Amino acid sequence: MTIRLYDTSARQIRDFTPLTPGCVSIYLCGATVQAAPHIGHIRSGLNFDMMRRWFTYRGYDVTFIRNVTDIDDKIISKSAAQGRPWWSIGYENERAFNDGYAALGCLPPTYEPRATGHVTEMVEMMRGLIERGHAYEADGNVYFDVRSFPGYLELSNQELDNLLQPSSEGETGKRDSRDFAMWKAAKPGEPSWETPWGRGRPGWHLECSAMAHKYLGSAFDIHGGGLDLIFPHHENEIAQAKAFGDEFANFWVHNAWVTMSGEKMSKSLGNSVLVSEMVKQWRPIVLRYYLGTPHYRSMIEYSEEALREAESAFARIEGFCQRVVEKAGGPVEAAAEVPPAFAEAMDDDLGVPQALAIVHTTVRQGNSALAADDKDAAIARLSEVRAMLGVLGLDPLDPQWAGESDRGEELHGAVDTLVRLVLDQRESARARKDWATADAIRDQLQQSGLVIEDSPTGPRWTLGPR
Numbered sequence: 239m240t241i242r243l244y245d246t247s248a249r250q251i252r253d254f255t256p257l258t259p260g261c262v263s264i265y266l267c268g269a270t271v272q273a274a275p276h277i278g279h280i281r282s283g284l285n286f287d288m289m290r291r292w293f294t295y296r297g298y299d300v301t302f303i304r305n306v307t308d309i310d311d312k313i314i315s316k317s318a319a320q321g322r323p324w325w326s327i328g329y330e331n332e333r334a335f336n337d338g339y340a341a342l343g344c345l346p347p348t349y350e351p352r353a354t355g356h357v358t359e360m361v362e363m364m365r366g367l368i369e370r371g372h373a374y375e376a377d378g379n380v381y382f383d384v385r386s387f388p389g390y391l392e393l394s395n396q397e398l399d400n401l402l403q404p405s406s407e408g409e410t411g412k413r414d415s416r417d418f419a420m421w422k423a424a425k426p427g428e429p430s431w432e433t434p435w436g437r438g439r440p441g442w443h444l445e446c447s448a449m450a451h452k453y454l455g456s457a458f459d460i461h462g463g464g465l466d467l468i469f470p471h472h473e474n475e476i477a478q479a480k481a482f483g484d485e486f487a488n489f490w491v492h493n494a495w496v497t498m499s500g501e502k503m504s505k506s507l508g509n510s511v512l513v514s515e516m517v518k519q520w521r522p523i524v525l526r527y528y529l530g531t532p533h534y535r536s537m538i539e540y541s542e543e544a545l546r547e548a549e550s551a552f553a554r555i556e557g558f559c560q561r562v563v564e565k566a567g568g569p570v571e572a573a574a575e576v577p578p579a580f581a582e583a584m585d586d587d588l589g590v591p592q593a594l595a596i597v598h599t600t601v602r603q604g605n606s607a608l609a610a611d612d613k614d615a616a617i618a619r620l621s622e623v624r625a626m627l628g629v630l631g632l633d634p635l636d637p638q639w640a641g642e643s644d645r646g647e648e649l650h651g652a653v654d655t656l657v658r659l660v661l662d663q664r665e666s667a668r669a670r671k672d673w674a675t676a677d678a679i680r681d682q683l684q685q686s687g688l689v690i691e692d693s694p695t696g697p698r699w700t701l702g703p704r
Contacts (some may be wrong), residue, residue, distance in 0.1 A: 241296065243460070243587050244535060246391050246468065246490040251587050256459055257488060261301070262293045265450045265487070267463035267471065268273050268304040268350070270311035270442075271331035274508035275338045277529060277540070278496035278503035285493040285534040285588075287344040288630060290585050295576070295629050303453045304347040305446060306332055308354050309439055314428055326427055327352075340515035342526045343631045343638060349453055353445035357431045360440055360448045363482055364420055364433075372481040376411025378436040384416050387477045393490060394469040418474050420444040426504060443474035450475075451484055461487035465494055466502065493534045503540065511540060520545060523639050527552045527632055535587075551598075555623070556634045557700065560599045561608055561691075562620040563635070564698075570617055572624035572633070580626050589629065597626050627631050647652030655689065661697045 241254040256262050266286050269279065293300050308328040308685070317324040332352075339346075364380050367373035372386045384398065386388045391398055401416055409419050419441040424430035430437040450458065463472060471488065479486040495502045503510050516525055528548035532538050563570060575581075577600070583592035604619030627633040660679060667675040680690050688699045 239296065239581075239585065241293070242587055243489055243491055244587050246492050249395075252489070253680055254296065254489065257457055260297070260299060262298045262460070263301045263454045263458035264290065264303065264460045264462060265454055265458060266302070266304045266347075266461075267444070267446060267467055268306055268347075268557065269335040270307040270310055270312070271328045271335065272310065272316060274331055274334040275513050276496075276503055276514060277513055277516060277525070278510065279335070279344060280338050280344075280513050281307050281496050281529045281538065282462075282464050282493050283339050283344050284530040286491075288530055288590065289462075289491070289588055290345065291461075291532075291629055291631060292588060295519075297676065300348075301454065302348045303450070304350055305340050306335075306350060306352045307442065307445065308332065308352045309429060310442055311328050313412065318427070334514065338517075341513070341517050341522045342529070343522070345631075347457075351449045351453065353440055353449070354431075356445065357433075357440065359452050360421070360444050361433050363451070363478065364435075367420075370483075372477075372482060373420060374413065375435045376413075378438055379409055379411060379419055380421035380433075380435055380441075381409075381412055381417040382420055382474065382477060384418070385414060389476050389480065391469075391473060393473050393476055396469065418443060418470065420478065424576065442506075443471055444478060446471070447475045447478040447484075447486075449482075450486070451479065451482075455623065456483065457485035458487060460489045460491055462491045462493070465492045468492060491534075494537045496529070496538045496540055498540050500539070512672065520590050521547070523632065523634060524549045530630065530632070531590050533587075533591050535591065550620050551609070553700075554630075555597065555601055555627070556607075558604055559620060559623065559634055560700075562604060562616045565608065565613055566617050566620075569635070570620045570624065572628050573621040574625070576625045576629060577622055580629075584629070593626065593630070597623060600626070657683070657699050661690070661699070665697065 242251050243252070243254050245252045264286065268283075269275065286302075286304075290300050290302050294532075306328075309324065311626075313324050313328055316327050320327070338472050360571070364373060367382065368375065368380070373380055373382050374691070375381075391401065394665075398416065409422070419444065421433065421435065421438050421441055424437040426441065428439065430439055440471075450461070461472070461475075468490075476486060497503060513525075520528075524545070528545055531540065538544075576584075577596060580593045580596040583589040583596065586592075598620050604616050604623065607613075607615035607619060624633050624635060628636065633639070660683060663678050664679040667679065683690055683699070691698050691700070
């Protein structure tokens with residue numbers, strides 16, 4: 239068994255060998271909590287949740303760090319515009335992110351550090367970089383000298399002489415316009431912390447280098463994030479950490495975006511779809527299926543049509559699970575191991591689309607077994623399906639999704655009572671061989687968005703695709 243991952247820094251798929259046998263350490267750039275999350279934000283969390291689950295299934299002890307950037311220019315601007323404390327805005331949106339992760343079934347990180355809680359570590363790193371000649375102070379700002387680090391821009395494959403990065407507002411005293419701020423001097427009315435170089439606040443890039451060092455040490459296995467973070471954020475993280483003396487990340491893994499009309503989903507572009515609104519319109523497990531099952535390096539073009547297709551595809555899986563449980567007369571446990579073809583797909587750069595094809599093939603085999611009244615074969619296929627879906631966090635029979643498929647227990651109970659009355663009328667029509675009336679009742683229910691199935695224990699209804 240060898241897991242292989244695409245390493246952005248190597249620009250190829252590499253065999254994964256952990257730095258510490260039996261253990262995997264992952265650092266994921268998490269939320270900048272200046273606004274509530276859209277589905278593009280949550281996709282990154284989903285992709286790395288599936289990676290983490292697969293490493294765990296393969297027997298590794300996984301340490302998963304996902305940070306929170308709780309101070310930056312946009313948070314400060316919103317604080318001033320809304321007349322609210324910066325920490326109030328940050329905490330409100332941090333909770334919204336965590337609610338979104340939880341709603342879509344992401345496991346909580348091992349640790350979730352906030353940037354503002356690690357100023358001491360940042361000061362230590364800046365002090366070390368200044369002593370080594372890689373950083374300097376100017377007007378209360380601390381900058382990284384990009385020309386002092388020969389490997390700068392290797393991740394993004396750029397040339398320094400072709401890089402244009404003019405000074406940002408307030409970043410005075412730079413020796414080179416391409417030098418980046420690790421620490422920003424305090425401005426009137428803005429939050430600040432004391433340092434040997436005066437009061438100020440963290441630069442975006444420094445915080446991740448410092449927190450990765452604190453929680454994962456000088457070397458760790460995987461650093462993750464969205465494609466948009468390769469430059470400047472991850473490039474600058476590498477420069478700081480390695481110039482400080484860390485080996486830093488062994489693999490760089492980046493997920494692709496969710497797009498709308500070909501543009502990256504972004505609140506600044508006005509094309510974002512908030513998770514809090516989506517979970518009101520779509521079942522969270524369907525959203526997880528939609529966002530988590532394309533390959534993590536493939537773009538997802540958002541559309542309601544694509545979501546409806548995902549809903550229909552998942553409904554076929556879920557319907558099979560429910561029918562077998564009914565046939566078995568009780569719960570069916572997941573198999574101890576996934577099928578070899580599924581494992582092979584997941585080992586190959588987390589090939590979730592190929593792995594999902596195995597799930598659907600197994601569902602079709604299980605449906606054939608049901609049609610042939612082969613109870614044992616149907617149960618065996620469900621056991622395999624549950625094992626595979628469990629690895630993906632998509633098992634509809636898992637307690638974490640209990641009641642979720644009913645879209646609210648109270649509403650389901652009320653609808654069930656009404657539908658049962660109509661189904662009783664249909665059964666009466668069938669009993670007196672009034673097939674026209676029975677078919678008309680079934681058709682009317684289906685037009686209302688219900689799917690009616692005749693089972694050995696009587697008619698059963700489910701909500702159909704939108």
